[in-house]
Amino acid sequence: MTDATSIPAAHKPRLALYWASSCGGCEVTVLDISERILDLAARADIVFWPAVLDVKYEDVHAMPDRHIDVCLFNGAIRTDENAELARLLRAKSRTLIAFGSCAVTGGIPSLANNYSRDSILRASYIDSPTTANPAGVLPQHRVMVSTDSGAEVELDLPAFHHSVRTLAQTVPVDYTVPGCPPVADQVWNVLSAVLEGRLPARGAVLGASNKSVCEDCLRPRHEKRLQGFVRPHLTKPDPSHCLLDQGIACLGPATRGGCGAPCTKANMPCRGCYGAMPEVDDQGLKALSALASLLEAREPKDVERAIATIPDPLGTFYRFGLAASQLFRTRTQEDA
Amino acid sequence: MADGKFEPTIVGFLCRWCSYTGADLAGTSRVKYPPNVVPIRVMCSGRVDPTLIVRALAKGADGVLVAGCHPGDCHYDRGNYSTLRRHTLLTQLLRQFGIEPERVRLEWVSASEGDRWASVVREMTEEIRKLGPLNWKAQLPTAFAAEVEAELATGGAPLRDEPRDVSVAQEDAR
Numbered sequence: 001m002t003d004a005t006s007i008p009a010a011h012k013p014r015l016a017l018y019w020a021s022s023c024g025g026c027e028v029t030v031l032d033i034s035e036r037i038l039d040l041a042a043r044a045d046i047v048f049w050p051a052v053l054d055v056k057y058e059d060v061h062a063m064p065d066r067h068i069d070v071c072l073f074n075g076a077i078r079t080d081e082n083a084e085l086a087r088l089l090r091a092k093s094r095t096l097i098a099f100g101s102c103a104v105t106g107g108i109p110s111l112a113n114n115y116s117r118d119s120i121l122r123a124s125y126i127d128s129p130t131t132a133n134p135a136g137v138l139p140q141h142r143v144m145v146s147t148d149s150g151a152e153v154e155l156d157l158p159a160f161h162h163s164v165r166t167l168a169q170t171v172p173v174d175y176t177v178p179g180c181p182p183v184a185d186q187v188w189n190v191l192s193a194v195l196e197g198r199l200p201a202r203g204a205v206l207g208a209s210n211k212s213v214c215e216d217c218l219r220p221r222h223e224k225r226l227q228g229f230v231r232p233h234l235t236k237p238d239p240s241h242c243l244l245d246q247g248i249a250c251l252g253p254a255t256r257g258g259c260g261a262p263c264t265k266a267n268m269p270c271r272g273c274y275g276a277m278p279e280v281d282d283q284g285l286k287a288l289s290a291l292a293s294l295l296e297a298r299e300p301k302d303v304e305r306a307i308a309t310i311p312d313p314l315g316t317f318y319r320f321g322l323a324a325s326q327l328f329r330t331r332t333q334e335d336a
Numbered sequence: 337m338a339d340g341k342f343e344p345t346i347v348g349f350l351c352r353w354c355s356y357t358g359a360d361l362a363g364t365s366r367v368k369y370p371p372n373v374v375p376i377r378v379m380c381s382g383r384v385d386p387t388l389i390v391r392a393l394a395k396g397a398d399g400v401l402v403a404g405c406h407p408g409d410c411h412y413d414r415g416n417y418s419t420l421r422r423h424t425l426l427t428q429l430l431r432q433f434g435i436e437p438e439r440v441r442l443e444w445v446s447a448s449e450g451d452r453w454a455s456v457v458r459e460m461t462e463e464i465r466k467l468g469p470l471n472w473k474a475q476l477p478t479a480f481a482a483e484v485e486a487e488l489a490t491g492g493a494p495l496r497d498e499p500r501d502v503s504v505a506q507e508d509a510r
Contacts, residue, residue, distance in 0.1 A: 331434030
């Protein structure tokens with residue numbers, strides 16, 4: 001696959017950027033490289049970027065296979081459309097890069113793996129207090145509609161999957177760029193590596209370090225002796241000390257760094273968007289292990305009381321990576 | 337499974353100083369107990385990373401039993417206290433995943449408690465037998481990406497731009 005990922009010198013690198021199930025923050029972070037975007041536009045041929053260019057899916061279908069040199073794919077795989085575009089862009093790209101937490105680990109959208117497809121549709125289209133839907137109409141995969149001329153046509157709409165998946169759980173991925181979103185300077189590092197043909201061996205994590213967020217965080221650390229945890233909105237963190245020392249559940253020790261710790265600089269704990277450290281299979285469980293070990297309690301009752309200060313372990317430890325966790329999703333009533 | 341009864345697979349992580357020796361004692365004392373626990377000897381129950389427990393469940397175990405020294409008796413002074421804290425939080429997390437707390441059990445078994453080891457195993461085996469198989473593999477995403485990867489590695493047809501039915505039934509049965 002090494003020669004497949006290298007860019008032929010004969011032409012300017014052809015770039016594609018796509019968003020699947022995502023919020024658009026990854027598009028904004030590419031624009032956040034500010035004036036360097038001009039450099040990018042001069043040195044690369046951007047052939048597909050729905051957020052910025054007027055291009056259609058047919059244009060991609062019309063390209064020969066492996067026409068795109070590098071595709072930055074952000075967003076998780078939630079619908080048939082996401083899955084289809086993942087396959088299409090895999091076929092058309094020499095190098096496919098999972099860009100941002102959603103594509104790499106499922107991101108915020110994969111918190112939906114805590115629910116079933118049916119309960120999500122019910123909540124959105126029937127139960128939500130601001131929805132008036134007396135007939136209980138739900139989105140359909142295939143539906144008959146009548147046109148202006150009175151003809152009946154069948155519409156085939158992208159189906160909504162039961163679970164959110166990462167890009168690598170859908171098609172083979174060459175590199176990953178973590179972050180929600182990846183910080184702009186790291187985005188530029190990745191883009192310049194692409195432009196200059198400096199991509200490392202296939203499978204590498206780009207735009208991040210191999211050390212934890214604690215290495216990026218400048219707060220002084222002391223010995224931690226915790227009676228329990230306190231949620232960030234219920235306290236006023238001291239900006240001059242480690243947030244974990246103050247009992248705030250910070251995922252820094254279990255999270256890959258390279259982001260420059262912007263969250264702890266803003267007096268907020270690390271929520272873990274840069275994903276697992278190298279050689280770690282399950283970021284959430286590493287964070288769970290690290291945080292639980294900091295507690296002082298020894299008697300089972302005290303331990304339970306201290307643990308109860310983390311009211312939602314799943315949301316705390318898998319905020320950005322439920323789909324990439326070893327368990328992938330929760331088992332709901334419908335699953336059983 | 338000879339008589340059609342469900343035989344749970346339980347992975348056991350036993351601390352080398354107390355519980356593994358306790359299980360040995362059960363053996364040398366010829367205590368009879370069910371063979372459902374697959375014992376793995378570790379240096380301390382505090383060494384059992386939650387990743388290992390969850391990996392066992394994700395890969396097919398119906399339950400996991402972690403056994404260590406009684407509080408105050410840890411060979412490393414406080415390893416088992418860390419185990420207790422992690423275990424309490426892990427059970428909460430697994431409850432959110434829909435995994436019954438009975439499936440991941442923490443027990444203190446000393447080197448002299450061969451009988452206690454046997455009764456813990458008897459009790460846990462029966463509890464999990466009642467709960468039924470966990471079968472977590474059915475929850476995991478299809479191995480489609482791995483299939484395509486293998487196809488590429490063998491020099492087979494690379495991914496082509498062909499319409500492929502990625503309907504819910506096929507692609508997302510689970």
